[in-house]
Amino acid sequence: MNQADLTFVDGLIERIGQNPDAVIPILQAIQEHYRYLPREVLERVCEISEITPARIEGVATFYTQFRHRPAGEHTIRVCVGTACHVQGAGAVHDGFCRHLDIPPDDDTDAAGVFTVEKVACLGCCSLAPVVQIGDVTYGHLSGDTAADAVRDFLNLQSRRVHRKARPVEPGAEVGEIRISLDTCCIARGCGAVYEALCEAVARSGARASVKRVGCTGMSYITPLVEVVLPGLPPSLYAGVKPEDAEAIVLRHFRPGGIMRKIKTSASHILENILTDDAWEPVTRYSTDVREAIISEFTGPQKRIATEQAGSADPADLDEYISGGGFEALRKCTDELSPEQVIDEITRSGLRGRGGAGFVTGLKWLHVRQAHGEKKYIICNGDEGDPGAFMDRLLLESQPYRIIEGVVIAAYAVGADEGIFYIRAEYPLAIKRMTDAIEQCRQRNLLGPKLRLRIVPGAGAFVCGEETALIASIEGRRGMPRPRPPYPAQSGLNGKPTLVNNTETFSMVPWIIRNGAGAFSDTGTDLSKGTKVFALAGRVVRGGLVEVPMGITIHEIVEQIGGGIIDSKAFKAVQIGGPSGGCIPASLADTPIDYESLVGVGAFMGSGGLVVLDETDCMVDIARYFLAFTQDQSCGKCTFCRIGTRQMLDILNRICSGEGRGDDLERLEHLAGAVGKSSLCGLGKSAPNPVISTLRYFRDEYEAHLAGVCPAGVCKDLIKYVITDDCIGCTLCAQHCPADAIEMKPHEKHEIDVEKCIRCGTCMRVCPADAIKVE
Amino acid sequence: MPHLMIDNRKVEVADGETILDAAKKLRIEIPTMCFLEGVRANASCMLCVVKVEGLAGLVPACATLARDGMKVQTDTDEIRTARTDALELLLSDHLGDCVATCQSACPAGLNIPLVLRQIAAGQTGDADGASEIPCDDCPAPCERACRRKQFDSPVSIRALMQYAAAAGLVVQPSGPDNRRRFSVHIGRLQEGEIEQFLAGTNRGGRIEPSDDGLTEDQARDEARRCMHCDCRKADACKLRYYAELYGAKARRYKGERRSFVQNREHPDVIYEPGKCIACGLCVRIAEDAREELGLTFIGRGFDVRVTVPFDRSIAEGLKTTALQCAAACPTGALSQR
Numbered sequence A: 001m002n003q004a005d006l007t008f009v010d011g012l013i014e015r016i017g018q019n020p021d022a023v024i025p026i027l028q029a030i031q032e033h034y035r036y037l038p039r040e041v042l043e044r045v046c047e048i049s050e051i052t053p054a055r056i057e058g059v060a061t062f063y064t065q066f067r068h069r070p071a072g073e074h075t076i077r078v079c080v081g082t083a084c085h086v087q088g089a090g091a092v093h094d095g096f097c098r099h100l101d102i103p104p105d106d107d108t109d110a111a112g113v114f115t116v117e118k119v120a121c122l123g124c125c126s127l128a129p130v131v132q133i134g135d136v137t138y139g140h141l142s143g144d145t146a147a148d149a150v151r152d153f154l155n156l157q158s159r160r161v162h163r164k165a166r167p168v169e170p171g172a173e174v175g176e177i178r179i180s181l182d183t184c185c186i187a188r189g190c191g192a193v194y195e196a197l198c199e200a201v202a203r204s205g206a207r208a209s210v211k212r213v214g215c216t217g218m219s220y221i222t223p224l225v226e227v228v229l230p231g232l233p234p235s236l237y238a239g240v241k242p243e244d245a246e247a248i249v250l251r252h253f254r255p256g257g258i259m260r261k262i263k264t265s266a267s268h269i270l271e272n273i274l275t276d277d278a279w280e281p282v283t284r285y286s287t288d289v290r291e292a293i294i295s296e297f298t299g300p301q302k303r304i305a306t307e308q309a310g311s312a313d314p315a316d317l318d319e320y321i322s323g324g325g326f327e328a329l330r331k332c333t334d335e336l337s338p339e340q341v342i343d344e345i346t347r348s349g350l351r352g353r354g355g356a357g358f359v360t361g362l363k364w365l366h367v368r369q370a371h372g373e374k375k376y377i378i379c380n381g382d383e384g385d386p387g388a389f390m391d392r393l394l395l396e397s398q399p400y401r402i403i404e405g406v407v408i409a410a411y412a413v414g415a416d417e418g419i420f421y422i423r424a425e426y427p428l429a430i431k432r433m434t435d436a437i438e439q440c441r442q443r444n445l446l447g448p449k450l451r452l453r454i455v456p457g458a459g460a461f462v463c464g465e466e467t468a469l470i471a472s473i474e475g476r477r478g479m480p481r482p483r484p485p486y487p488a489q490s491g492l493n494g495k496p497t498l499v500n501n502t503e504t505f506s507m508v509p510w511i512i513r514n515g516a517g518a519f520s521d522t523g524t525d526l527s528k529g530t531k532v533f534a535l536a537g538r539v540v541r542g543g544l545v546e547v548p549m550g551i552t553i554h555e556i557v558e559q560i561g562g563g564i565i566d567s568k569a570f571k572a573v574q575i576g577g578p579s580g581g582c583i584p585a586s587l588a589d590t591p592i593d594y595e596s597l598v599g600v601g602a603f604m605g606s607g608g609l610v611v612l613d614e615t616d617c618m619v620d621i622a623r624y625f626l627a628f629t630q631d632q633s634c635g636k637c638t639f640c641r642i643g644t645r646q647m648l649d650i651l652n653r654i655c656s657g658e659g660r661g662d663d664l665e666r667l668e669h670l671a672g673a674v675g676k677s678s679l680c681g682l683g684k685s686a687p688n689p690v691i692s693t694l695r696y697f698r699d700e701y702e703a704h705l706a707g708v709c710p711a712g713v714c715k716d717l718i719k720y721v722i723t724d725d726c727i728g729c730t731l732c733a734q735h736c737p738a739d740a741i742e743m744k745p746h747e748k749h750e751i752d753v754e755k756c757i758r759c760g761t762c763m764r765v766c767p768a769d770a771i772k773v774e
Numbered sequence B: 001m002p003h004l005m006i007d008n009r010k011v012e013v014a015d016g017e018t019i020l021d022a023a024k025k026l027r028i029e030i031p032t033m034c035f036l037e038g039v040r041a042n043a044s045c046m047l048c049v050v051k052v053e054g055l056a057g058l059v060p061a062c063a064t065l066a067r068d069g070m071k072v073q074t075d076t077d078e079i080r081t082a083r084t085d086a087l088e089l090l091l092s093d094h095l096g097d098c099v100a101t102c103q104s105a106c107p108a109g110l111n112i113p114l115v116l117r118q119i120a121a122g123q124t125g126d127a128d129g130a131s132e133i134p135c136d137d138c139p140a141p142c143e144r145a146c147r148r149k150q151f152d153s154p155v156s157i158r159a160l161m162q163y164a165a166a167a168g169l170v171v172q173p174s175g176p177d178n179r180r181r182f183s184v185h186i187g188r189l190q191e192g193e194i195e196q197f198l199a200g201t202n203r204g205g206r207i208e209p210s211d212d213g214l215t216e217d218q219a220r221d222e223a224r225r226c227m228h229c230d231c232r233k234a235d236a237c238k239l240r241y242y243a244e245l246y247g248a249k250a251r252r253y254k255g256e257r258r259s260f261v262q263n264r265e266h267p268d269v270i271y272e273p274g275k276c277i278a279c280g281l282c283v284r285i286a287e288d289a290r291e292e293l294g295l296t297f298i299g300r301g302f303d304v305r306v307t308v309p310f311d312r313s314i315a316e317g318l319k320t321t322a323l324q325c326a327a328a329c330p331t332g333a334l335s336q337r
């Protein structure tokens, strides 16, 4: 090892610490530096710290974040989350590997420029299939456009210049231009629009401030810009491009300063253009259009957890406070005893939003009553469901709100140390929370003894499970342990620990401010209040929605989601992600509450809600989720480690047309055994997607056994054929990545079934709709 | 002091004791594999599952704390099925032959590899106690089954058995039903695997006995040609014992057969990772004894493995606890040489 490496490692240990519980942050720092974990560096860490070789190797090979081979210069993250999966993420991944010539057992191209990784939901499901290259996000990709994305990225790299917008003078503004700036919005170009708006304001001298706000939940039309002028109804522009910025600014604000004259005449011209129907971009997205969509989109929703999302600058503590922030906390500490706070939460009927729906007040009471001086509080922001991103948006768009919830809970249960466990895949959430905690600390909002810190997860779904999460914070492999004892009795470092989900905490300040009654007025008998869902899949409008408990699936799909894309037939919704199940369209009247969902074989889960239509194969969906849980099993207990693998083998067999007669019985038996006797919730719930699809879509399984995939999804069971509608344009032949179509201008083309890799590219490019699946 | 009911009998335990502890007090036996008195429970094999009234599913008795008022059942049909399932799943990923092919071919079920190990080690018995063996009139199917022939030619088993009997070594069948096998059979050796077995054997060709049988030197050399493809824990393996007890079928679930690995780096123990059930006992024993390197799990899920960190050898990993680990290992994964 050379001197530079030595200095780096030694400095690292000095900075992060040398106790075993520092192992994950140390590994993360090493990986950030080297882009993988070099063996000598790990050995050096063991030499100079309390971390043993067994510990470091065990941890480094447990979490998916860690690499053991050098990575390429740029990482291509192909989202294989639920929404992206159903829209063909597999083909996109294959497309990148093909374009970069990466062999199946590798992930990095020969030149070491790109590493291709599969990741769970990137949180921009409405752009599915989504891919992140470096810090640039590309949406709506397909196998054949992978190459374009790579080219575009390289292009961008070569001419990347940093534009810094001039800040607007303070005090001068009369109006506000709001733009949502979350990861998914940034992906859609909101960053560039933000800069363009700042520039336009600065140039024109308009008396306006440009403001970042959290997500509005309408990710299907971002970049979304809202212009707010005192006394006027706000105007909303959707799908804004940087070049529209100037026109928007000049439309609402009179330019000031020296430029005024010139600009006024310019704006005259612009006004003309604006009313000119030929100039589409702005008229197309003007206020009137919004009314139609948004009232429906927001209509049946009710905002509690996401109350401030979209109207406040997430980083602005003053704005949070002036909007009623920390009032709830003040009320608690000034007027209520801890017991009274717990009582209020209990009376509200709030149940945990992390999945199982345990009564929150009761959990708080258990921690309050547990013996011990030292108590911890943990905010679970691991959000592992591959189709969900609401915790991320909560953390990104209202960090103070979550902090307030945690501080109230800490007061109630008597904890003096709080930890936000946030997945490392959410860098923006981590940054905003870090900043927000610091702000609160400086303003003394955390009280005299409460310490808050952030622990980033390292990529393991099972670490959402509370005992595994605690193991991970302690710097161990994220393996769950049996409960009891529950964390409320013996959690982090063996001390009583309150673990709640991010959304749960987000509900707390609202309940305290508005009273338990106001909360329990919404919802059903046993499920009170609202639930945030990440609505995605085959709906016209996807995004984040917060709905009252008790709303039916039908209402969510039709009224909020705007129905199915292309008027296809609605088939099912998948609720609860890998732990949940599929509810068929025939049961769309099922109300969304904990008990009803369990009754129909699904599970509230953390809030992934993916809508499926006739083009989705239910066996493939079941296999998708099982492949996910199987991959994420920690490997500790027999049933989950081997049982899910056996189940997956069977499903793979069925999907490739090699199913055997007794496979369904075998699958059912295994599903029962794994569900009953696995150690933790991951294994216990892993069979749910299989059980529920077997229950409602058994005919599809049987069709596969007979060699047919009714939806035409399972690659080994379908073939693409060109019909007589072929006009001989040769487009398919030009695009086919496998050279399976011979170019025959003006003649009917044919697909060589042997060569065809079933990527579906030809079907997408065919202008005559002449290719179909058989 | 929690009071609880196990199989409808009352018992009182100390705070912090588990359901398994409580059952022991009542002399109710619960099968365990990954649990060992004195080592932190890991709750991995799930053989010890029991039913607790009010809790969904089944829970591992070895690691679930006894709580006041618990009502526990330890032996119902549901539980027995779950235990059988657990065993069958473990067996589907448990590679190795419990019994060597020669022994299973032997009509008398003689424990051939054990005898050959004794001869190879130069052990002698009591010449007066020469035992009766049925080999003289036998067509020696053992030699036809011998794996060594895949490399060159089979071991001269019959002659060696006759030599051993004459030398007074105990030649006996092992175990009650010594030929039942519970594992994914190795079957025909795959590419590269024969090398694993040949390591440490005498590479010379087969020695044919003269009419007087084998000389002492010949016997030792020939015995050293044996590749010991049997399991050294065949009689002490908990997995095999319980599989038999619960009537588990080894081939109920089929998976991909991994390749067989036999690690002989350590002077005292042999490590066969294909037989590991990831119970973690050895990992914890080495950790508790503060082995400098010790053992660790690497990977996750189905691919989790027990190895020495940083790819070091087992000899470096287990400097002081090798024999203790081999004794604790519930299967033949770690066994005494």
Ligand SMILES: Cc1cc2nc3c(=O)[nH]c(=O)nc-3n(C[C@H](O)[C@H](O)[C@H](O)COP(=O)(O)O)c2cc1C
Pocket: A351, A352, A353, A354, A355, A356, A357, A358, A360, A380, A381, A382, A383, A384, A385, A461, A462, A463, A464, A465, A466, A467, A499, A500, A501, A502, A504, A606, A680, A681, A682
């Ligand atoms: C496999 C698995 C994954 C989980 N993932 C999460 C998660 O991502 N976020 C979360 O809040 N809870 C998750 N949970 C639930 C937690 O264990 C815990 O119950 C929850 O954080 C408690 O908070 P609540 O009472 O507010 O719901 C998961 C549970 C299991 C079994």
Ligand code: SF4
Pocket: A462, A479, A480, A632, A633, A634, A635, A636, A637, A638, A640, A641, A678, A679, A680, A681, A682, A683, A684
């Ligand atoms: S159920 Fe799966 S994730 Fe949970 S402890 Fe068992 S192996 Fe690990």
Ligand code: SF4
Pocket: B105, B106, B107, B108, B109, B110, B112, B134, B135, B138, B139, B140, B141, B142, B143, B157, B158, B161
């Ligand atoms: S020769 Fe002896 S050891 Fe071989 S099969 Fe016959 S009886 Fe068994």
Ligand code: SF4
Pocket: B275, B276, B277, B278, B279, B280, B281, B282, B283, B306, B325, B328, B329, B330, B331, B333, B334
């Ligand atoms: S080698 Fe043996 S003791 Fe160690 S984990 Fe494997 S089965 Fe358990």
Ligand code: FES
Pocket: A079, A080, A081, A082, A083, A084, A085, A120, A121, A122, A123, A124, A125, A126, A128, A129, A130, A386, A387, A388
């Ligand atoms: S962004 Fe791909 S599933 Fe959400």
Ligand code: FES
Pocket: B031, B032, B033, B034, B035, B042, B043, B044, B045, B046, B047, B048, B049, B060, B061, B062, B063
């Ligand atoms: S003995 Fe309890 S789980 Fe293995």
